[in-house]
Amino acid sequence: MTEANYAVIAASLRGERMGRAVADWATGRIAAVGMTADLIDLAEISLPDDELLQPGGAGPTEIAPRIDRADAYVIVTPEYNHSYPAGLKRAIDWHYREWMFKPATVLSYGVQGGLLATEHLRGVLAELHVVTTRRGVGLTTPWYDLGPAGYAPPDGVAKAFDLALGELAWWAETLRHARRDRPYIQR
Numbered sequence: 667m668t669e670a671n672y673a674v675i676a677a678s679l680r681g682e683r684m685g686r687a688v689a690d691w692a693t694g695r696i697a698a699v700g701m702t703a704d705l706i707d708l709a710e711i712s713l714p715d716d717e718l719l720q721p722g723g724a725g726p727t728e729i730a731p732r733i734d735r736a737d738a739y740v741i742v743t744p745e746y747n748h749s750y751p752a753g754l755k756r757a758i759d760w761h762y763r764e765w766m767f768k769p770a771t772v773l774s775y776g777v778q779g780g781l782l783a784t785e786h787l788r789g790v791l792a793e794l795h796v797v798t799t800r801r802g803v804g805l806t807t808p809w810y811d812l813g814p815a816g817y818a819p820p821d822g823v824a825k826a827f828d829l830a831l832g833e834l835a836w837w838a839e840t841l842r843h844a845r846r847d848r849p850y851i852q853r
């Protein structure tokens with residue numbers, strides 16, 4: 667379907683998180699539509715101490731090459747106190763060039779779909795020249811859909827995600843070519 671590389675970013679760091687089950691489902695769904703995704707689970711990596719942070723990152727970090735390699739991102743995030751988790755903000759802030767001029771789809775979840783996390787992310791990602799797709803997916807109380815085989819979404823969720831992936835794939839190819847053929851010169 668596409669030559670672009672995708673990364674799924676699982677944002678929750680909690681020991682009893684449900685985010686990993688959602689991220690596993692999303693990664694499987696991406697593979698099912700013929701795309702390849704690297705699952706970057708923020709709970710499985712460590713970032714340097716923020717004491718060392720500089721404008722524009724300060725890397726390299728252990729995930730910088732994986733963020734760099736991806737042409738597009740699916741960000742799987744819970745809503746915490748009407749925003750996204752601090753661990754995700756750290757992962758964003760520790761990288762800069764790696765994110766630039768790429769698209770992202772947000773797959774949020776929470777009591778009411780986690781859409782406030784999505785809206786906060788859109789503004790932050792815009793600062794890094796990351797385009798968020800118009801469509802995202804907001805999962806309402808997905809913990810009720812967790813079974814022994816993992817996350818089993820209600821009817822309609824897979825279709826909604828596939829539509830968002832269609833947008834993401836368009837942006838991924840468009841910006842992949844633009845980065846190669848017409849690189850933006852920062853002034």
Ligand SMILES: Cc1cc2nc3c(=O)[nH]c(=O)nc-3n(C[C@H](O)[C@H](O)[C@H](O)COP(=O)(O)O)c2cc1C
Binds near residue numbers: 745778
């Ligand atoms: C610190 C914290 C704040 C939360 N705030 C919200 C919130 O503002 N809105 C919401 O819908 N759910 C909120 N929740 C509930 C989460 O949606 C729920 O715990 C979810 O499972 C968190 O995702 P995780 O298990 O992958 O970490 C909060 C949970 C935590 C731990």
